[in-house]
Amino acid sequence: MTEKGFESGKMEKKKGFFSRLAAIFTGHGSIDEEFYEDLEETMITGDVGIKTTEEILDELREKVRNEKISDPSECRSILTESIRNKMDLGENAYEFENRKSVVLLVGVNGVGKTTTAGKLAFLLKAQGKRVLLAAADTFRAAAIEQLAVWSERAGVELISSVSGSDPASVLFDACAAAKARNTDVLIVDTAGRLHNKKNLMEELKKINRIIEKQFPEAFRETLIVLDAATGQNALEQVREFKEAANPDGIVLTKLDGSSKGGIVIAIQAEMKIPVKYIGVGEKISDLKKFDSGEFVHSLLLQNGNGKEETNEKSKS
Secondary structure (H helix, E strand, O other), X not given: OOOXXXXXXXXXXXXXXXXXXXXXXXXXXXXXXXXXXXXXXXXXXXXXXXXXXXXXXXXXXXXXXXXXXXXXXXXXXXXXXXXXHHHOOOOOOOHHHHOOEEEEEEOOOOOOHHHHHHHHHHHHHHOOOOEEEEEOOOOOHHHHHHHHHHHHHHOOEEEOOOOOOOHHHHHHHHHHHHHHOOOOEEEEEOOOOOOOHHHHHHHHHHHHHHHHHHOOOOEEEEEEEEEHHHOHHHHHHHHHHHHHHOOOEEEEEOHHHOOOOHHHHHHHHHHOOOEEEEEOOOOOOOEEEOOHHHHHHHXXXXXXXXXXXOOHHHHO
């Protein structure tokens, strides 16, 4: 496993969704309707989604029919290739890492947005970047306090104000501080409200106007933070924020505790927005870059018992 993906086996969800999927190929003696029904049920309950599941299984049925395949074990590589194609959005760009940038983290409350801000700051600092955090979620008092703790853990400075203050003023000060301190990446934790799309859009527009005026030379990256455990609800959140924020990528948190790994497939296949980072644990170092190729390859390595195959065949 690579650092980008699932190094240290922390992704317990892989042991759920992936191993259940792999078990179907070894647990059936023939390719019949029950085989396809088991695949469909496993993929849908694993949050791949009805639409994407149907498309993948239609492709599988067609190839099995055309190539006259009778052994279920031979279908695994076909399914894997289909999933890989659905998730292929080209190279995941991390251009903001190499430029003076402002990263906006958006998402509803409770998805791990503030935690992600701290972990991303730690990750970028470890790459030698000068990082600054901005607590622009001033509507939730705990968010400011939490980000202060994370900034200390990450060893980066924080620009903040009191609870209830104008987020715009925080961002104004943060942009000024970022320029004065020659900051590489300014990470902004925004308010997690979605109950009123119009207000959300106006607030994000206001934030972007401030950046345009105060820090025009900065490259802008907007990342939606989603909780993997919420399954298909995460897709609905993407749809809402896609219109309001025009996101560049997704951070998927809490993958360590979710058995519904298919949500990663659904997001990239249906929403066409790349998952750029994944949260695989609670430690500050447990935010990793996401590699869809490595993710899909994990399916081929599963033996159906939640363990990776280690024989020569699996290595080839």
